[in-house]
Amino acid sequence: xxxxxxxxxxxxxxxxxxxxxxxxxxxxxxxxxxxxxxxxxxxxxxxxxxxxxxxxxxxxxxxxxxxxxxxxxxxxxxxxxxxxxxxxxxxxxxxxxxxxxxxxxxxxx
Numbered sequence: 001x002x003x004x005x006x007x008x009x010x011x012x013x014x015x016x017x018x019x020x021x022x023x024x025x026x027x028x029x030x031x032x033x034x035x036x037x038x039x040x041x042x043x044x045x046x047x048x049x050x051x052x053x054x055x056x057x058x059x060x061x062x063x064x065x066x067x068x069x070x071x072x073x074x075x076x077x078x079x080x081x082x083x084x085x086x087x088x089x090x091x092x093x094x095x096x097x098x099x100x101x102x103x104x105x106x107x108x109x
Contacts, residue, residue: 032096035104036061036069043073047106050098054079057106058092068093 039046043060050056059073074088 032063032069033102036099036102038104044109045075045105045107047103048094048099049101050094051100052079052098056092056094065093067096069096069099 035046036048038044039058039061040063045057045059046061047055047057055076055078056071057075057077058071059075061072062070064070070091070093071088072091074092077084077086077088077092
């Protein structure tokens with residue numbers, strides 16, 4: 001499975017609670033990486049980098065709004081090398097267009 005839309009279809013069949021995923025993905029008009037697709041269904045440790053150099057470590061994501069990902073279980077956010085001192089208890093919205101890299105298990109599995 002290399003196509004992100006195919007992966008999301010697979011996630012929807014196995015995890016029906018992510019029912020809004022396909023429409024949000026289509027409306028976003030952008031691909032997501034396979035590791036981001038995994039984060040839709042598997043709560044674990046992930047990291048992403050944004051265009052401005054921000055690094056976010058988090059546990060899961062959803063595609064609730066077109067063009068955006070909603071991150072939850074946020075561990076750390078670094079902006080210009082400085083860790084932000086916020087809890088992000090309700091998560092964080094990130095524009096898909098601002099994501100430049102993403103990885104699964106940044107500290108190993």
